[in-house]
Amino acid sequence: xxxxxxxxxxxxxxxxxxxxxxxxxxxxxxxxxxxxxxxxxxxxxxxxxxxxxxxxxxxxxxxxxxxxxxxxxxxxxxxxxxxxxxxxxxxxxxxxxxxxxxxxxxxxxxxxxxxxxxxxxxxxxxxxxxxxxxxxxxxxxxxxx
Amino acid sequence: xxxxxxxxxxxxxxxxxxxxxxxxxxxxxxxxxxxxxxxxxxxxxxxxxxxxxxxxxxxxxxxxxxxxxxxxxxxxxxxxxxxxxxxxxxxxxxxxxxxxxxxxxxxxxxxxxxxxxxxxxxxxxxxxxxxxxxxxxxxxxxxxxxxxxxxxxxxxxxxxxxxxxxxxxxxxxxxxxxxxxxxxxxxxxxxxxxxxxxxxxxxxxxxxxxxxxxxxxxxxxxxxxxxxxxxxxxxxxxxxxxxxxxxxxxxxxxxxxxxxxxxxxxxxxxxxxxxxxxxxxxxxxxxxxxxxxxxxxxxxxxxxxxxxxxx
Numbered sequence: 117x118x119x120x121x122x123x124x125x126x127x128x129x130x131x132x133x134x135x136x137x138x139x140x141x142x143x144x145x146x147x148x149x150x151x152x153x154x155x156x157x158x159x160x161x162x163x164x165x166x167x168x169x170x171x172x173x174x175x176x177x178x179x180x181x182x183x184x185x186x187x188x189x190x191x192x193x194x195x196x197x198x199x200x201x202x203x204x205x206x207x208x209x210x211x212x213x214x215x216x217x218x219x220x221x222x223x224x225x226x227x228x229x230x231x232x233x234x235x236x237x238x239x240x241x242x243x244x245x246x247x248x249x250x251x252x253x254x255x256x257x258x259x260x261x
Numbered sequence: 262x263x264x265x266x267x268x269x270x271x272x273x274x275x276x277x278x279x280x281x282x283x284x285x286x287x288x289x290x291x292x293x294x295x296x297x298x299x300x301x302x303x304x305x306x307x308x309x310x311x312x313x314x315x316x317x318x319x320x321x322x323x324x325x326x327x328x329x330x331x332x333x334x335x336x337x338x339x340x341x342x343x344x345x346x347x348x349x350x351x352x353x354x355x356x357x358x359x360x361x362x363x364x365x366x367x368x369x370x371x372x373x374x375x376x377x378x379x380x381x382x383x384x385x386x387x388x389x390x391x392x393x394x395x396x397x398x399x400x401x402x403x404x405x406x407x408x409x410x411x412x413x414x415x416x417x418x419x420x421x422x423x424x425x426x427x428x429x430x431x432x433x434x435x436x437x438x439x440x441x442x443x444x445x446x447x448x449x450x451x452x453x454x455x456x457x458x459x460x461x462x463x464x465x466x467x468x469x470x471x472x473x474x475x476x477x478x479x480x481x482x483x484x485x486x487x488x489x490x491x492x493x494x495x496x497x498x499x500x501x502x503x504x505x506x507x508x509x510x511x512x513x514x515x516x517x518x519x520x521x522x523x524x525x526x527x528x529x530x531x532x533x534x535x536x537x538x539x540x541x542x543x544x545x546x547x548x549x550x551x552x553x554x555x556x557x558x559x560x561x562x563x564x565x566x567x568x569x570x571x572x
Contacts, residue, residue: 126370134363138356145352148571152333154347154473162448171572178567182560189366189556199292203302210313217317221324228325 133188137181144177301550305557308518312561315514316568319507326501330418332570334450334466337473338404345466345473351570354397355562361390362559369552372545377533380545384530387555391523398516402509410455411505417453417460419500421445423488427463430480432494441469443478447488453481453499463497508569515565518558525551 121129146155151170153160161170187193192200292299323329333347340350364386371379405411411418427435427443435443445451446468454462460481467474484494529551532538538545 123370123374127367130363130366130370133366134359137359137362141352141355141359144571145348148333148348152331152347154333157470174567174571178563178571181563185362185556185560185563189362189559190553195294196292199294199299199302202292203306206306207309207313210310210317213313213317214320217321218324221321224321224325225327229327 129188133184136184140177140181144174147173295546297546297550298553301553305553308557309561312511312514312564315507315511316564319511319568322501322503322507326503328420328422328448328500330416330500330504331420331450332572334452335405335418336401336570338401338408340400345475347473348570350397350401351566354394354401355566357390357394357397358559358562361387361394362556364390365552365555369545369549372533372538372548375539375542375544377536377539380538380548381530381534384526384533384548388523388526388530391519391526391555394519395516395523398512398519402512405508409452411508413506413509414502415455416500416502416505417455418450418504419453419498420450421447421483423447423485423490425483425485425487427478428480428482428484428494430482432482434484435478435480437469443476444469444486445483451497453497460497460499511565512569515558515561518561522551522555522558526555 147170149155150159151161151166153162161167186204192203290296290299294302336351337345337347338350339346364383368380368383368387371383409417424446425444427445429435437443445465449465449468451463451465453460454464461479463478463481464475465478467476481497482494483497485491529547533545533548538547
């Protein structure tokens with residue numbers, strides 16, 4: 117592990133980590149409550165550009181927390197480069213998984229909406245003297261007669 | 262000549278064999294990490310993919326639904342507090358895990374100094390943190406299941422798809438105390454009260470004025486006033502069913518990790534207290550491996566917190 121750090125330096129890192137992770141969490145929750153309109157009644161960022169900015173900010177904070185935990189609490193910063201690459205590189209596959217499955221999810225939603233619309237569509241009955249489609253002989257004579 | 266070569270070959274073979282055995286026993290460590298530590302890292306990689314699969318499934322299903330429950334409406338309970346405190350209790354749970362992660366780092370550091378008392382003390386603190394987290398989760402689940410009737414196949418947290426007005430059980434439009442109509446807006450949340458499988462009322466925030474005041478309303482019928490559904494009267498529907506199953510499976514899987522982590526922390530703490538790792542003289546490597554696992558549980562919570570409570 118961190119053989120090049122003194123004991124005092126290590127303890128300082130722990131304290132810094134506690135402050136950093138705690139502060140980020142408080143900021144995250146503060147922004148979340150603000151964005152959802154719980155702090156100032158008339159201010160909320162639940163739609164449009166403000167909402168995208170809010171989500172980007174939250175994802176950014178979380179990724180930074182993850183980086184700090186992996187590199188300093190789990191000591192990845194002091195491991196051999198090869199170990200870090202063999203652990204971190206495979207997670208790049210998740211980027212595509214996220215893009216593909218979210219795309220797929222939106223598509224399910226669109227299909228479901230389409231089916232719902234079709235279900236609620238009013239079907240106009242065809243006039244009796246103009247039968248449409250393929251008709252069995254018995255039925256066609258009855259309709260025409 | 263032949264004899265010597267055979268003997269030589271035999272010697273070579275034996276040499277090779279012993280060398281190979283030494284290599285397999287970690288004679289030359291890949292990535293300068295012990296076998297156990299390396300395998301813990303790779304286990305965590307596979308576990309990360311399992312959690313990622315769950316969270317991506319949550320995202321895909323959420324994207325496929327026209328509405329999704331609002332986290333700050335769903336997760337607003339706090340022990341002994343009647344009022345709605347959105348997200349405050351899960352923030353407390355997050356802090357508990359951060360603290361227990363920090364105490365775990367201290368245990369690993371004391372292990373490197375071969376300080377047995379320090380290791381045992383900080384591991385005990387970590388176990389207390391883990392147990393507090395599990396207790397908090399038990400409270401959260403109990404509130405959702407017993408009080409709010411959310412299960413893996415039922416989600417009473419809905420959101421309005423258009424503006425409208427609440428109706429009384431007799432079909433008339435509901436009024437506030439001051440005579441104004443009891444309206445709702447697109448995107449606002451409600452909780453269906455369910456008794457014996459039937460919806461018998463609604464709870465929602467009073468959005469006409471600041472504060473988190475909850476209104477309890479008797480009827481379950483609503484009338485839309487804008488959008489494509491204007492004029493239609495409907496029963497207030499339950500929210501997307503998938504939400505309940507996703508919530509209980511994902512936080513349950515994480516909670517199971519915390520639970521098994523607490524068990525293993527306890528075993529390793531008892532071993533450390535008994536002097537097992539002091540005798541090995543390897544800087545309490547077992548504590549370090551346990552530390553990797555425990556930090557990973559905290560790491561997963563960062564993303565569970567993001568996906569379920571913040572976004």
